[in-house]
Amino acid sequence: MxxxxxxxxxxxxxxxxxxxxxxxxxxxxxxxxxxxxxxxPSRASSGWIRSTVYTALFAALFVAFSAIQLPLGFTSVPITLQALAVMLAGGLLGARYGFWSIAIVVLLTTAGLPLLSGHGGLATVFGFTGGFIWMFPFEALLIGWVSDRLFRDGKRFGPVQYALLFAGIFVFGIVLAYIGGVPWYAYKAELSVHAAMIGACYPFLPGDILKGIVATLAIGALRPVVPGFRRIRR
Incomplete structure (x- = not known):
């Protein structure tokens, strides 16, 4: 033995x-x-696939929301839902994938694909609304940066967090858009900054604030509970 x-x-x-x-x-x-x-490795691969799929979905959402527009007779800038798509992409996907979901559409539009309100090419991205278009990816990036930090610890999302999220959306999704969009609109239309504000800011500001409120409520409700948003790798 x-x-x-x-x-x-x-x-x-x-x-x-x-x-x-x-x-x-x-x-x-x-x-x-x-x-x-x-x-x-399989878990890492599935996380990458999930993130890529959501990036593509929000890119498609951005294109779809761009097609919804209401022209105004006194300005060449129409009312669209583009800003809402940008806010949702950044807030739900986070900084990295929120940025790329919007940047991909802008790059493809620059290359000539008619993705923004049925238009594409350099004439679109350097047109009257070009300043707004350039800012979209960076708005998503910065809104995502705020959202990533608010949801980082998995804590309960209360009134303070909602207020901070809305503040981030207002600064990076609304104010930043006008900082980039209004001066370019004034340059292209050969207007003073004050006249450009009348044509490309003041009429749209209430609607943008409403979009910010909707985005804040949607992000606060969905990101903590939807597995796809909660598990996206940063």
């Missing part, structure tokens, strides 16, 4: 010379379940 010590020595020798296959190390997943080492 073999003694326990000799059995242990034999097992150790087999392991050291490579004749016995090693068992993959187990690790604890964030939800408490035990996973095997080789599964980690």
């Amino acid at each position: 073999t003694s326990p010590s000799s059995s242990n020595s034999s097992a150790a020798s087999h392991s050291s010379n490579g004749t016995t296959p090693l068992t993959p190390a187990a690790s604890a997943a964030p939800d408490g379940r035990t996973t095997i080492g080789p599964l980690a």
Whole structure:
């Protein structure tokens, strides 16, 4: 009969010379379940796929919302839902993927695809509303930056967090848009800044604030509970 010590020595020798296959190390997943080492790349891959799919979906949402427009007779700037799509992309996808979901559309539009209100090419991105178009990706980036920090610890989303989120959307999704859009509109239309504000800011400001409120409520309600938004890798 073999003694326990000799059995242990034999097992150790087999392991050291490579004749016995090693068992993959187990690790604890964030939800408490035990996973095997080789599964980690698969989890990372699924996270990347999920993020890519959501990026494409919000790019499509941005294009769809761009097609919804209400022309105004006194200005060449129409009312659209583009700003709402930008706010939602940044707030729900976060800084990185929110930025790319909008930037991809802007780049493809620049290349000539008719993605923004059925128009595309350099004439669109350098037209009267070009300043607004250029700012869209950066608005999503900065709104996402705010949202990432508010949702980082998974804490309960209360009135203070809603107020901070709306403040971020107002500054980075509304004020920043006009900082980039109004001067360019004034330049293209050969107007004074005051006249450009009348044509490209004042009539749209109440609607943009309403969009900001809608986006704030939607982001606060969806991002903490929808698995796809909660698990997007930064």
